Amino acid sequence: MSSIAAPSVFVASWHRSTRRKNQDSRAAQAFISVPGTQRAVRASSRRVSCSAKPETVEKVSRIVKRQLALPDDAAVESSSNLAQLGADSLDTVEILMSLEEAFGISMDEGSAGRIVTVQDAADVIEKLASGRPS
Structure with a gap:
């Protein structure tokens, strides 16, 4: 069993071997739980994506706020949707x-x-900056 712990999310995964008609198959399962909740959510995909660094998210937030001419007290967070902030194409x-x-x-x-x-945006930027395919 392997796990990754972060301040707000805990991810655990493990492999289960089963035997069917002389074939060994390995089923992977991943569960994600958020502290303060009563249940874990089973991940339907094996793709794991790490979040961008907080300083990258902050810089992206400042740029978005400036480009959209939002007031200084406007909340632009990592989960902020660009369209919902008022951005057109x-x-x-x-x-x-x-x-x-x-x-x-x-x-x-x-x-x-x-x-x-x-x-x-922050995730794509970090992937491109590190040379990983996005």
């Missing part, structure tokens, strides 16, 4: 261009199309 393109310039990266159309929230 042109605003989103301008935000992405500002992020590329600020982080010294270049996003392809596929990566840019997956960005819906501030966290999505």
